[in-house]
Amino acid sequence: MAGIVERLPFPLSGRTAVTSSSFALDGVQYDVALGGMPWQLKIDNDHTMTRGGAPVRKEQIDQQQIPGEQSLANWWLRSQMSFIGGAGVLYQDPSSDNQYAIRFAESVGVNPWVNGKLTLLRESTLRVADGTSNKHFIVGWNDGTDRYWSAVGNVLKSDTGSATTTITWGGANTIRSLTSDGTRYYAADNVNVYRGTGNGSGSSLCATGTTAVVTRWVKGRxxxxxxxxxYEVDNAGTKTLRFTHLNPSFTWTDICEGTNAIYASGYAGSESNIYKFVLDTTGAVPTLASGGVLAAQLPRGEVVYAMTxxxxxxxxxxxxxxxxxxxxDDNGDLRYGPLLIENSNGVKAVAAFDRFFFVAATNGIETQSGLYRVDLGQPIQDNGVSPSVRYAYATDLQAHVVGEVSSATNFGNSDRMVFAVVGQGSYLESASVLEASGYLKTGRVRYNTLEKKIYKFVSVKTPNSLFGSVGVSVIDPGGADTSIITVAQGTSLAIEDVVMAAPMTAVEWVQLKLSLTRSGTDTAKGGEVHGWQLKAMPGAVRQRIFTVPLLCMDREATRSGQYIGREGRSLARLEAFEQIFARGDAVTYQDLRTRSSYLVVIDDYRYEQKAQPGANSSVHGGILWVELRTIADVITT
Structure with missing residues (x-):
């Protein structure tokens, strides 16, 4: 029977679009098609077609010096056992400096600053209430008892945390600035600077004559x-002019001291600068050697409000x-880093204690006010150039009210802080009572890949004797916050390999939210977390491997008994197939018997020709074995 001469339905070179490389049955009953080329199957006892799953994980060798979760098989793991790196991380992914292992996304009401432990912060209580719009100033001091001065409007008070004393400070107008030399206070209004000792009455020291006034005790003066x-003011009240800014509209905002210089900040319009006043230490008593010299200039439009x-x-x-x-730096100049904390309300108060800065958080803690804490002992970015250094930070004390945080100070010599909120009053950190609740959100756990994952188990390490409670919830990319488990005081239930009820489908990433509450029997104790771990599996559609034997003969018989082909056909088809294979692109594999289609990659092939055809043979060819790996299923036609 004469064969049918076929035209190859594909080019022999170039890149063929997947949509144009499918095959439609038209007269000849082929079994399958690959990349638009139709084929007959050769399936018998000696030639079997197989289907199986493709390996998900590749073999790997862990060459790191210290074994870790990357050394473990089967599960994708991510864990964290310290939180001292502070807030601000987006993805909990590995990095060259391993910062992901100690950082988190955000927190409220919790203390991450003890290595290996997450606990509740102490609460703050309102002490000196004020319902006016006047700026509230506070300065800590100690006369054997921890105290702080509180100045708001024209009222100056001293507070021990249990009792307040109203002070006759000497003036009658609104206090514009407040400072101390350790035992004496200096309160300035638009008339004078007044000085008094402890809770005693004050008297005029020197004239001011303006509401734009700031006074600070620095470098013993x-x-x-x-x-x-x-000006510099001596003990007798004599003022010595040290510097006049060339812009008469310039306003000073704060003054602080460095190792060998005094720094003063101010602004005029959109320009804000920090000046230094260098000390001459050659004599018995250090004196100011020069007027203001520019030490730092802020970006245009950014005004310095406070310095410490x-x-x-x-x-x-x-x-x-x-x-x-x-x-x-060694010259006394300032080199400042990038914005560590952004707050559109501005930062108008900074205090320091131990290794921390305590920073005003005006409406910055879930839209309410309090303090941030910055850990100077924990740099989180440093490429050797000082201004690039960033430090660990997190939200800290809370007032649970809104309003401008205008001042912050230490409570005497203790480790407790005080901060003032305009229109509300001054808030003192408790000596022992913890916040009623708090939480920490981890960074997004995505295992450093955009592929979807199936998140299965969560573990959270807590103390054997738990006070308060610890709750775990999961946040998915859609924003849903689903509770997984809560362990309360008095129960022995451990949060270990708890099945995650959400998310219900494979997703790119999840966050954990760890919620802590205070004990109902002891307000000084509460929930505590020592670490967490997630277990996940790859969530992409599992690939399959097809091993398919294809006839590649000059002449072939179809399922219906029809003969197709011509002499030389097998070699042309083999070469055409090899060009498809060489391109390495995805192609469509169609099972024309079941009308199922798959997008596949040809991983490998093997052509078998078992007999050398003779010179007069009319049938050339052999068996083409192809190994196909599915990428996606195509809608059944």
């Missing part, structure tokens, strides 16, 4: 900024945009 003028120098090396800078950490 009183500095006084009035409008665009900077600490440990002789750092300067906390509160601005109209947020908070920066500056470092003092």
């Amino acid at each position: 009183l500095m006084l900024g009035q409008d665009n003028l900077m 120098a600490y440990l002789g090396a750092f300067v906390g800078i509160g601005t109209s945009r947020g908070f920066r950490v500056g470092e003092i």
Whole structure:
């Protein structure tokens, strides 16, 4: 029977679009088609077609010096056992410096600063209430008892945390600035600076004559900024002009001290600068050797509101945009880093204790006010250039009210902080009572890949004797917050390999939310977390491997008994197939018997020709074995 001469339905070179490389039955009953080429199957006892699953994980060798979760088989793991890196991480993915292992996304009401432990912060209570719109100033001091001065409007008080004393400070107008030399207070209004000792009455020290006034005790002397003028005031009240800014509209905002200089900040319009006043230490008593010299200039439009120098090396800078950490170089100049904390309400107060800066968080803790805490002992980014250093930070004390945080200070010599909120009053950190509740959200756990995952188990390490409660919930990419488990005080239930009820489908990432509550029997104790771990599996559609034997003969018989082909056909088809294979692109594999289609990659092939055809043979060819790996199923036609 004469064969049918076929035209190859594909080009022999170039890249063929998947949509144009399918085959439609038309007269000849082929079994399958691959990349638009139709084929007959050769299935018998010697030639079997197989289907199986493709391996998901590749073999790998762990060459890291320290074994970790990357060394374990079967599960994809991510865990964390310390939170001292602070907030701000988006993805809990590995990095060269391993910061993901100690950082998290955000927190409220919890203390992450003890290595290996997450606990509740202490609560803050309202002490000196104020319902006016006046700026509230506070300064800590100690006369054998921890206290702080509170100045708001024209009222100056002293508070021990249990009792307040109203002080006759000497003036009658609104207090514009407040400072202390350790035992004496200096309160400035638009008339004078008044000085008094402890809770005693005050008297006029020197004149001010303006509402634009700031006074600070630095380097053993009183500095006084009035409008665009900077004075030094001696013990007798004599003012010595040290610097006049060339812009008469310039206003001083704060003054602090460094190792060998005094720093003063101010602004005029959109320009804000920090000036230094260098000390001459050649004599018995250090004196100011020069007028103001520019030490740092802020980006245009960013105004310095508050400064605190600490440990002789750092300067906390509160601005109209947020908070920066500056470092003092050998020349006494300031090199400040990027915005560490952004707050559109601005930062108008900075205090320091231990290794921390405490920073005003105006409406910055779930839209309410309190303090941030910055850990100077935990740099989280440093490429060797100081301004690039960023430090660990997190939200800290809370007032649970809204309003501008105008001042912050230490409570005497203790480790407790005080902060003032305009229109509300001053808030003192408790000595022992914890916040009623708090939470921490981890970064997004995605195992450093965009592929979807199936998240199966969560474990959270807690103390054997738990106070309060610890709750675990999962946040998915859609924003849903689903509770997984809560363990309460008095129960022995462990949070270990708890099945995750959500998300219900494979997703790219999830976050954990760890919620802590205070004990109902002891307000000084509460929930505690020592670490967490997630277990997941790859969530992509599992691939399959097809091993298919195809006839590749000059002449072949179809299922219906029809003969097709011609002499030389097998070699042409083999070469055409090899060009498809060489391109390496995905192609469509069609099972024309069941009308099922798959998008596949040809992983390998083997052509078998078992007999050498003779010179007069009319049938050439052999068996073409192809190994196909599915990428996706195509809608059945």
